[in-house]
Amino acid sequence: MFEIIQGDSLNLGVVIRENGQPHEYDANETVRFALSDSRGSEGAVIEKTLSYSGGQYILNLTPVETGALIPGRQYWFDIGLQSGSNYFRVIECREVRIIPGISKAVIS
DSSP: OEEEETTOOEEEEEOOEETTEEOOOOTTEEEEEEEESSTTOSSOSEEEEOEEETTEEEEEEOHHHHHTSOTTSOEEEEEEEEETTEEEEEEEEEEEEEEOOHHHHHHO
C-alpha cells in the first residue's frame, strides 16, 4: 500500500527484479501502471506507462490526475511488464490510500 495526497504530484521509482537481480532494461518492453476504484477491475481510473532512468522505472502522477481521486474511496493498483504479446504482473494488486490536502480540508 502507498498513500497519495489528493492534488499532489507523485514521482515513484520502481526496481523490477528477476531472481533477485535488477531487470535489464529493454526498449522493446513497456512497464504499465494501472489504478482502479475496484479490485480486479478491467477498467482503470489512471493508466500510465513508466519511464526508465538510473536503473529504475519511474511513475509520474500529476496534480490533475491525483486531484480527481476521492479521499476515503478505496483504490487499487498494479504494475505489469509487457514484452510483445506477453504480459507479466510485476507488482500484484495493492491498495492506494488518498489523503485530502490540508489546505483544501481547512477551506472546506
